[in-house]
Amino acid sequence: MRVDRCFFCSGPIQPGHGVMFVRNDCKQFKYCSKKCHTSFKKKRNPRKVKWTKSHRKGRGKELAIDPCFEFERRRDIPVKYSRELWQETVKAMMAVEEIKNKRQTQYAVNRFEKSRELRLIIDKAEIKKGVHLLELKERKQKKPVVQVLEDVDIEDLVELEEN
Structure with missing residues (x-):
């Protein structure tokens, strides 16, 4: 059971949900909702649509570069089944998810502190004006x-x- 990513907004798609579009060249596009599917059909650029992850990462609203994202890459190397290996993998996935969440929250806190300091400087300038x-x-x-x-x-x- 695999949780896929939406081609347009990069959101998670749970098994049994979403829409799949297969182009004539057999390329598969998976969408989490009709909103993403129609946006793709209207040839919208996800980097210009404000609610997508690519727009948020491009504008510095979300953490874009982090070593934790390296673990999310898809690996198509077949591995012989081993119960211990899968248990270790699940534990590692939970640890990576926890680390990633902590780093993202810290990134957001740092970003808000910087904007708060800038806002105070701007407010002081407004008072002087x-x-x-x-x-x-x-x-x-x-x-x-x-x-x-x-x-x-x-x-x-x-x-x-x-x-």
Whole structure:
């Protein structure tokens, strides 16, 4: 029992699910859903369709290069059946899957931290651009503008973002 990959979106296809299209040259295309099948028939490029794995990997949204992906390659070398070998293989597959999931979550955390830091810098720049609006407000309250600019700091932006 093999879990195949969708030709269009690279999603998993469980046995008994999906659609298979066989071209005149006997090349087989397997699709997980009608959405993928019709997108292929409409000659859409999977790298330009935002919900596909190839688009996400191309844009840096998912982990693309990792030694764990080497284990997922298909190997067509016949091996004589051995119960111990299969038990070891299943254990190794679970270990590789666990390692891969940890690395992907760490990649996502690192990516979000970088975007958060960039967002804080952009927010601070926006505040500096809108100083004249603060001046108008502070004239009404009789508070100096210099003090307002000193009060605004990255830590304040972090607290606002967390709330």
